[in-house]
Amino acid sequence: MDGTASLVDGAGNAFLRGALTSGEWVTIPTVFRLRLTGTGTVVMDARDSLGVETAAVESFIIEGATDQIEFPYAGDNAVAIRITVTGTATAEVI
DSSP: OOSOEEEEOTTSOEEEEEEOOTTOEEEOOSSOOEEEEEEEEEEEEEEETTOOEEEEEEEEEEEEEEEEEEOOOOOTTEEEEEEEEOTTOEEEEO
């Protein structure tokens, strides 16, 4: 097991909690945090339930981060996010 787990809310919607893969869309809970590590950039895009994508709703430049916690805002209607990372940066939903 890689430590990644999906959770299910009361309505039966599954969302990811754990490490994120650059360029991959994941469903998110309404309120979430990101744990950032490494050096580089983390850019977060958002998508709503109609499939409308909004690029770069949040971006972070990190340098030598070991446990940087961020409280990103994906948007009022966001149901999914996609992150793109550079360098050694990693992001995880916690």
